Amino acid sequence: MSERRSREPEDRLGGAIDGALHLLDRQILDSFDKMVGKVDDVELTEGPDGLEITGLLTGAAALLPRLGGRLGDTTVRHWRALKPAEPLRSHPWRVDMTDVDRLDSAVHLSVAREGVLRKDRERHRLGQLTAMEVVYPDGNRLGRVLDVRFRPADDGRLVLRSLIVGRGRPGTLLGYDRRGDQGPWLVRTVVRGLHRHTAITPAARAEIDWSAATVTLDHVPHDAPGHAFG
Amino acid sequence: MKRYLAVALGILTAIGGFVDIGDLVTNAQVGARFGMSLAWVVIVGVLGICVFAEMSGRIAAVSGRATFDLVRERLGPRVGLLNLLGSMGVTFLTFIAEIGGVALSLQLVSSVNELLIVPLVGLLVWLLLWRAKFSAIENVLGLLGLALVVFAVALWQLGPDWGALAHQAATADKPGGESWTVYSYYAVALFGAAMTPYEVFFFSSGGVEEGWSREDIPVMRANVLIGFPLGGLLSLAIAGSTAMVFGPVGITVDTLGQVGLPIAVALGKIGVAVALVGFTAATFGAACETGLSVGYSIAQYFGAQWGKYVRPSEAAAFHLVLMVSTLLATAVLLAKVDPILVTEFSVVFSAVALPLTYFPILVVANDPDYLGEHVNGPVANLLGSIYLVLICVAAAVAVPLMIVTRMGQ
Structure with a gap:
């Protein structure tokens, strides 16, 4: 086969x-x-x-x-x-x-x-991480971890480098929040509209608390995530 | 030469495979009550199944992923599970209807009570799913299903006023005695019958199993874009012939025997014999396809080994699902549930369940990560978006219309 x-x-x-x-x-x-x-x-x-x-x-x-x-x-x-x-x-x-x-x-x-x-x-x-709440140091809630980006180290180990955070609205698994050229226009417009607050942030600037299931950021992320494959 | 034979065989089986118990019953009912005034829905539905099947066939060929793999990958485990329950529920309902349809066809042949035939049919379906070769099932039953062309011959023999039929179809001229809500209800049912989701589950899973590659895309397209429309023509012939025989006297179609009555009127015993072969083959083929589709969707959601190309012992969970669902479907029919009623429910709920699998397929068909350069072009996306809206509207209005019209009464 x-x-x-x-x-x-x-x-x-x-x-x-x-x-x-x-x-x-x-x-x-x-x-x-x-x-x-x-x-x-x-x-x-x-x-x-x-x-x-x-x-x-x-x-x-x-x-x-x-x-x-x-x-x-x-x-x-x-x-x-x-x-x-x-x-x-x-x-x-x-x-x-x-x-x-x-x-x-x-x-x-x-x-x-x-x-x-x-x-x-x-x-x-990973499923615990992508369900976590994202908060600022002052305790204000930003949203949820939607996805995490891994990059291979020199020896091929896939290391967590960035977090993709947003409001937790539906449709993040469809990929439109990371790829602006994916059709059809109708679906792209709706899903990208829902995900206009989605941003990417370096993992180094996030503190993960596994027992409280929260991620604390030391800044407000603004960069919209591009696609992992470039 | 061999390649052309394969294409021809694919097209022929697609014609026979398109018509199942849902198409038989719904088209006959609609023809008897509304003449050709709902023919446009068959055309819209056939184009829709072409768009849907072409996308999922292309995904299967390029990425090797079948429908429920994608449902789970794009919607996640939670929404994917709800989706599985909905889509599989409708497919199971269709499975019951098809087994019942086989039993009704054999009852017409043998005059033995349907309830005595049902266990035999269940056993045969299970044996075929367990032991028979996938391609043998598809080809033999698909070709025998072509016997339904007898409906086109009957329509021609009945000598209709072609101009009047065409005019009624073109102007969607609803008979005066019927209300617009009932008309809309049957429009949704006809749409669900033409765009039954299992056809796509089966088509894409079969493609993955046969190891389709990019080079197979043209053949796949030929099968879909020629086979399904010709199957749609068969549907229209069924509606036309019942319109000719029942329309003038105002009788509604409630049994499979009535579906075949225009054949008896037009062509006599020989015609009826051919039609019965067609009924049996079409419903039997569809019973196998729906049964397999139940197994495909569950196995693909959980990642268990599925398929007819591996030994049953290597796909034990898949074959267990096939056995249990065949048993359950047989049990439901033995409880004296009317197969025609199940069919009527199954086509309407097919319309309800369509967006569940259509939407993720449309999204993945646009995703370069899966399809590379083979993503939807502008035409596929224009049609894909129009049908996304149409399918969502049909799904939203289906159940309210069913309640308001008390299933089209």
């Missing part, structure tokens, strides 16, 4: 990507193009240069919290209650980034799917 496809071998892991727009919810395929699952969430670990992507999370324990709100809380609780005897049930299954080969419209692994999932650690999740 795969040899019939004549796609350019592109790999987006070599450049900047936006976590929610380009990685979350993508299909994971193994080295034989068999389906493994979705990128239900992304594992973030504090490294020498800040937060970096260390794994892809998949399965119910990763997906259900992302449903958000009361639905997310309830389904997570029920998921755990279905099998109380099982340890680490609310810990998601993870695919280590060392097993990831490349990213295009899907995530391709370099190994076969049999036994590729692990439950060996639990770190921060």
